[in-house]
Amino acid sequence: xxxxxxxxxxxxxxxxxxxxxxxxxxxxxxxxxxxxxxxxxxxxxxxxxxxxxxxxxxxxxxxxxxxxxxxxxxxxxxxxxxxxxxxxxxxxxxxxxxxxxxxxxxxxxxxxxxxxxxxxxxxxxxxxxxxxxxxxxxxxxxxxxxxxxxxxxxxxxxxxxxxxxxxxxxxxxxxxxxxxxxxxxxxxxxxxxxxxxxxxxxxxxxxxxxxxxxxxxxxxxxx
Amino acid sequence: xxxxxxxxxxxxxxxxxxxxxxxxxxxxxxxxxxxxxxxxxxxxxxxxxxxxxxxxxxxxxxxxxxxxxxxxxxxxxxxxxxxxxxxxxxxxxxxxxxx
Numbered sequence: 001x002x003x004x005x006x007x008x009x010x011x012x013x014x015x016x017x018x019x020x021x022x023x024x025x026x027x028x029x030x031x032x033x034x035x036x037x038x039x040x041x042x043x044x045x046x047x048x049x050x051x052x053x054x055x056x057x058x059x060x061x062x063x064x065x066x067x068x069x070x071x072x073x074x075x076x077x078x079x080x081x082x083x084x085x086x087x088x089x090x091x092x093x094x095x096x097x098x099x100x101x102x103x104x105x106x107x108x109x110x111x112x113x114x115x116x117x118x119x120x121x122x123x124x125x126x127x128x129x130x131x132x133x134x135x136x137x138x139x140x141x142x143x144x145x146x147x148x149x150x151x152x153x154x155x156x157x158x159x160x161x162x163x164x165x166x167x168x169x170x171x172x173x174x175x176x177x178x179x180x181x182x183x184x185x186x187x188x189x190x191x192x193x194x195x196x197x198x199x200x201x202x203x204x205x206x207x208x209x210x211x212x213x214x215x216x217x218x219x220x221x222x223x
Numbered sequence: 224x225x226x227x228x229x230x231x232x233x234x235x236x237x238x239x240x241x242x243x244x245x246x247x248x249x250x251x252x253x254x255x256x257x258x259x260x261x262x263x264x265x266x267x268x269x270x271x272x273x274x275x276x277x278x279x280x281x282x283x284x285x286x287x288x289x290x291x292x293x294x295x296x297x298x299x300x301x302x303x304x305x306x307x308x309x310x311x312x313x314x315x316x317x318x319x320x321x322x
Contacts (some may be wrong), residue, residue: 005228005229009228009232012232012236012309013232013235013239013264014240016235016236016239016240016259017239019239019243019255019259020239020240020242020246020247020256020259021236021241021251025249025251025252025255028252029249029255030256032255032258032259035259035262036262039262039266041231042232042266042269043266043269046229046269046270046272046273046282047273047283048272048273049285050281051265051269051281051285051288054285054288055265055288058288058292059258059288059291059320061261063291063292063295066295066296066299066318067251067254067255067295067299070249070299070302070303073303073306074251074302074303074306074312090245090246091246092242093245094241094242094245094246095242095246097240097241097242097245098238098239098242098245099243101234101238101241102234102235102237102238105230105234105237105238106231106234109230109231109234110227110231117225117226117227117274118225118227118290119225119226119227120226120273121226121274121275121276122275122276123276124273124276128278129272129278129281133278134278134281134282134285137278137279137281138282138285139248141279142282145282145286147320148318149286149289149290152289152290152293153289153292153293154239155254155293155311156293156294156296156297158290159296159297159300160299161296161300162300163300163301163303164299164300164303164304164307169316175226183271191274223297
C-alpha cells in the first residue's frame with residue numbers, strides 16, 4: 001500500500017510540475033492527463049472506486065479532449081517562451097507565494113490534533129465508494145445538489161455555445177454574413193394576426209398613412 | 224498510509240497550481256493550473272471521506288468535478304472567442320474585456 005502511494009503521488013506531482021513548467025501548451029495538457037490518471041489511482045487507494053472511474057472517464061477523457069481540440073485550434077505553441085517573459089521579480093514572488101501556501105497547509109495538517117489524520121481511516125464496508133452507494137446518496141441525501149449540478153451543466157453548455165458560436169455571441173463579425181442571425185427563422189406566409197383575419201390571407205399589416213402620421217405629429221406639436 | 228500524507232500531496236498540488244496561475248500567461252495553461260488546484264481540493268475531500276468512513280466527501284468531489292467541467296466549457300469558449308476576434312491569447316496583453 002505504501003509503495004503504491006509513493007509511486008502514484010510522485011507521478012501526480014511530476015505531472016503537476018510539468019503543467020506549470022512545460023512551454024508548449026499541448027505538452028501541458030498531456031502532462032495534466034498523466035497527473036489525472038495518477039490522481040485517479042490515488043483515489044482508488046482511498047477506496048473511492050466510483051470517483052476514480054469518473055475521474056478517468058470525465059476528466060482524462062472528455063475534458064482533456066476538449067482541451068486538446070482548443071489547443072489545436074488556437075495553436076498556442078507558435079509564440080516562443082510565454083512562460084518566462086514575466087519579470088524575475090514576479091516569478092520569484094509567485095514561487096514564494098506558492099511555497100508559503102504549501103508550508104502553511106503542511107503546518108496545519110501535521111500540527112492538527114485530529115488523531116484520525118494519523119491513521120489510515122476506519123475499516124469500511126465492502127460497498128464503500130461503489131456506484132451503488134454514491135447513487136443512493138445522490139438520490140436521497142444530496143438530491144438538491146444533484147439537480148442543481150445538472151442545471152449548472154445546462155447553463156454552462158448554453159453559455160459555451162453562445163460564447164464560441166459562429167453566429168451571434170462574441171464571434172468575429174467577418175464570419176457573420178450581413179443581415180443573417182440566429183433569430184432570422186423562416187417565417188410562414190400567414191402569421192395568424194388580426195390584420196390577416198380582417199383583410200384576408202397573405203395581407204400583412206398595412207403601411208402607415210404618412211399624412212395621418214404627420215397630422216398627429218403636428219397636433220402634438222401645436223399643443 | 225496515513226491520511227495526512229494524502230493531504231500533504233494535496234497541499235503540494237495546490238501550491239503548484241497557484242504558482243502556475245500566477246506565472247503563466249497563456250489563458251489555456253492558466254485554466255490547466257486551475258484544474259490542478261481543483262483536483263488538489265478533490266484529493267483532500269476524498270481523503271476526508273476515507274477518514275470518516277462515509278461517502279459525503281465523495282459526493283462533494285463529484286460536485287467539484289461538475290463545477291470544474293462547467294468552468295472548462297465557459298473558459299474554453301471565451302478563449303475561442305478571443306482567438307476569433309484576433310485578440311492576443313495572453314493575459315498580460317488583454318487589458319480590457321468589453322465587447
